[in-house]
Amino acid sequence: MLYNLNIEDVLFLDIETVPQQPTFHELPENFQKLWTQKSAYFRAEGQGPEDVYERAGIYAEFGRIICISSGVVVQKGGERFFRVKSFHDDDETKLLASFNNMLNKFTNHPGKCLCAHNGQEFDYPYIARRTLINGLRLPKILDLAGMKPWDVKDKLMDTLQLWKFGDYKNYTSLSLLCAAFNIPTPKDDIDGSQVAGVYYGEGDLDRIVRYCEKDTLAVANLLLRYKGEAIIGMENMEVV
Template structure:
């Protein structure tokens, strides 16, 4: 499948999420009680629900999306470049409406697909769930309820699943695979666990956007490495307004 794939038909994707509220004290009472129950599965006896509230961002019921970046490969004068565009807004509903409209336009053409790292377990379902919570229509490519896995995998590619080769035991991070495949990553990136602090504490969405955009290029380069091809340098990434 990989060798037959037209790399220019792939839209590489990454999302950044945060808890819905800056601190646990701001959470409405109903959701505080629900988080108390949810967090019992992963907090220890010495921790309270408030102590682990920073983890709320990874759950679509308790978090929200602050940035979605997408990128694609283009050919110019016989050389590959990478174009990336980001959707970000404090109004998540507007962010998702704009992104989903773009996604429907892109995937309306035959052969188009998405690719993300751990997309099947995180990015794709998170976008779909937040779309429904915001009372928006699902984009066609994410409207997969009831579909067979083999009908989905060619539309919603996942570099983590490709790397597993059928192994279900281990999670391998994007950063580990970039190191293994000698894919350069910028040293100024924030860590995913810092996104909520940067968003709520520093109010620096631009920093989050740049981090998200660079992750999409890393995913694109990882897929190129899987195909035995040369990667696209960071200085050949073009940001689309």
């Protein structure tokens, strides 16, 4: 399947998430109790729920999406370019409505699929869960009820799962795979652990968007490497 895949049929994406509130103590009382219960499973001895609140952004029930970057590979004049569009807003409902509308249009054609790194464990379910929490209709490609596992795998590609080759023991980061395949790293400014601080501490959403777009290009380049094809340089990334 990998070598027969038309790279122009793939929509690459990456999401950035943050906790619902800047600090634990700004959560509603019921969510403080719920986070205390949830975090009990991974807090170290002596840590309180406020000490690990920065991790709340990775859980759809306690976090929210602030940016989704999506991109496609296009041919122009015999040369490949990566065309990327970002959906970002402090209003998550508006962000998701716009993104899901685009997603439905893109996937309304035969053979189209999505690709993300660790998408099956994070990006795809997170988008779906936050879509429902915001009272929106699931995009067709993420409405998985009744779908067979192999159908899901074909529609929702994951560069992490492809790299595992059936191995369920290890997580391999996008940064490590970029280094292994000699792909220019997108981690030249911030990384995922700093997103909440940049968003709440600096209010710099544009900086987060740029980081997210670079990650999306890195995912596309990783899949190109898997296919044994040349990567696309940053100079050939078009932001629309």
